[in-house]
Amino acid sequence: MRRREYVTAVGSSVGAIATTGIGGAQTRTLKRVFPAERTTAVRPGDGIGFEIAATPGVEPQTADWRVDGPDGDAITPYDPFYSYTYVTGNPAASGQFDESGTHEVGVTVDGTTIAWSVEVTENAPAAPSVDVTCDPGPDATITVRDDVEVTASSADESGLLRRLFWQEGRNATYVDNAALSGSTATVTYATSGGAIWFIGGYPMTAWVVCRDGRLSSARTEGPSVAAFRDVTITGTNAPVRSGDDLVVDAEIAIDGDSTYHAFVEAEPDLIVGHDPTHVDSETVEVFAGNSETVRLEFTTATVRNTQTFPVRVETRHAASETDVTVIGTEDAESHGSLEVREMTTNTPVTGGERLEVTATLENTGDGPADRDVELVVGDDPTTVDTQGVTVGAGETTTVTLGYETYPVENDDEFPVSVDTSDDTATQSVLVYGRSGDDTGDGGERDEATFAVSITGTNVPVTGGEWLSVAAVAENVGSAPGRHDVQLVVGRSPEVVDTLRVSLEPGQSQRLSLGYETYPVANDDTFPIVVRSPHASDRRTVTVRGTD
Structure with missing residues (x-):
């Protein structure tokens, strides 16, 4: 029999932990961890914990915990230490005795028993104290990219601090532990790359145990957690002439696929100018872990002189910025203007074949035109090919752009455009379906x-x-x-x-x-x-x- 691999979604200090397999012929050793001695004492109503080091490790259900007398159910191997045993292989249990008296607590593994004598008396040392805080706190909202620090401060008047256990507080899932000693200790647990269980609204619990088994716990709620709305500007149609529309394309990505299996709404804003001005926004729903492209635009002012200024697309969590140029009315001719004079295609083609578009371009300005010419296809416009050209004033050039069409089953008709940023020409094209179906009348x-x-x-x-x-x-x-x-x-x-x-x-x-x-x-x-x-x-x- 092999103990299962136990995987926890935790921070940098704990990842996936694989436990060691055991076999019936192996020699097993058991050793007290806490209480470290055969006898111990605890006050009525206070917590007490037990752990033995088992080599090789054991499954939780294979450890048989027993308590003598009518308080036989006062000690349980389940919450909070059931998952701890899965991870470490060490049998562990906890509980409390409400009445004074002496009890025998034992655990048996494969016929070997280790026992403790527990005196429940008001004269026993007090339970250790523990206080837990979270940064950011419960009133804050963070994203899955932010870190969370949980700090536990503990004290024991007997100076017997032994160990601190971190546990996700709703499902009693063991996270990590830290060795303690002396009378006081402060331990911080930091997540990395996400807020882990706080995303689900779960608290964090710290259990502090002393060398003699005395046990206390405290918990804290964490911050609210939102998926991260990232943004990247993917392109613009700049330079544009003053008075024309400036178009900015941006990719909105939702970081949080391991925690949010749903659509997340984002509202990117377009901000322009050295004196930032909000000019456009768009609402988009993106499934967590994926991205969508949005197009934002505004009509530029009519200006005499050419201007270069920043444009920025912002979400609530991120921003992306680039510079654009608007050509003034007095400079328009000297910058050149690349117009699309003629456009032809090799359609119709069959799905899977290459679709080619040939365009004749003329520079109608007084200066050279240095442009990236794009082939844009589909009702949801997608750039599929780009070619850089430089055309002198008054000159013409021809470009051929193309791409391999998708092997559609049925005939598909859609627009294709040649875009120079100064001018756009559009034409509908037909791609035959590979099934050989017609255009809709049932014949050939x-x-x-x-x-x-x-x-x-x-x-x-x-x-x-x-x-x-x-x-x-x-x-x-x-x-x-x-x-x-x-x-x-x-x-x-x-x-x-x-x-x-x-x-x-x-x-x-x-x-x-x-x-x-x-x-x-x-x-x-x-x-x-x-x-x-x-x-x-x-x-x-x-x-x-x-x-």
Whole structure:
């Protein structure tokens, strides 16, 4: 038979403790630890403890504790020392006698018995005293990354202090012990890397025992404990031009998976500027031990000169900071501006194949444009590829970005975007499911390919008025098909109108799309895109301000 391995979630001083196996043929030795002598004395109602050192160690249930007379249940091998025996292999027990008299207390292991004679009398020495405090205290709230120190101060007028036992106070789980001596002693137990049982609201108990077995205990409540809400800024769209939206992406991680098996709510705040100003916040629920990405943004002020300033994302426990640059109106041209002039893809592809996007970029500014061009995919935007480019004033360049698509079973249609930080172009793409299913009409796979073009708009319009876009969709593929054609507007692309179009091969259809513009105060110029899963066409429009 082997005693089980006993694992406790404790601090740096105790971890997982494996006990030694025993066999029937092994020679066992037993020795008194406390009371150290055969006879001892204790006052009525005071605690008394017993321990023997067993080599090899024993299971708690294999030690048979007996007390003579009617007080046979005054001593128990269970709380608080049952788990102590599991860890150490030393049989231990405790209890109290309420009436004066003399009692024989014994423990038998594999036929060997060790006994004590206990005189219960008012003339016995007083029980040791013990006081326990916790730092931080019960009124504090900490995180799982913070440490907790529990301090026990003990005294014995007979000068016989022997040992202090630390115990989690709700489940009577043994944690650690410390050797004592003399008349007074102070012992501190410090957790590391978390608040351990305090997370569950459990107290901490200290048991102090003397060489002659006299025993006392005290307990303390711990602080409240919260999961740690960590934050890391993962990217921005800086530099941006003054008046444009500055976007900050941040990862929110919840530290506490060993203690919180639930969703934890976090509310990151975006703080900007040398004179810190709160400009945005977001509420997100994250399962403990995992992370989620949030996007925070604000519209920058219109400034003449280029400015660089800090942006910081804060949670209640952590902060992450980076510097961003906003290009002033007088400097905008000299910094270059990388516009997306054309965008094509190799879709449709089958799930698991590489999807490639080729974009033609033009620097419309007076100075060089040094940018990281990103390929962003999905309705929950994810950057899947990045390429750095440097384009001289008035020059163009072509970039090809791509990634290996997920091997979906069914057809999947989603947006892909090329983002230069100055400009964004978006197009819907189609990834065929590997099951060979069609696009929804129950026949063979749709091989239709829709080309689209913008034929006119009613701009300029005044903010708050309807913006109309005329377009043509043509099926240039070899099979009939049905696809969505979308109107997408803005530098941060937003789908504002969608038409479902069915076309035979070679057939075309005139389309009318539109939306109600926002009542802006100042003139606003921005891109509009009409797109199908296979192609897109782009224009720049102006909405007049209401002022």
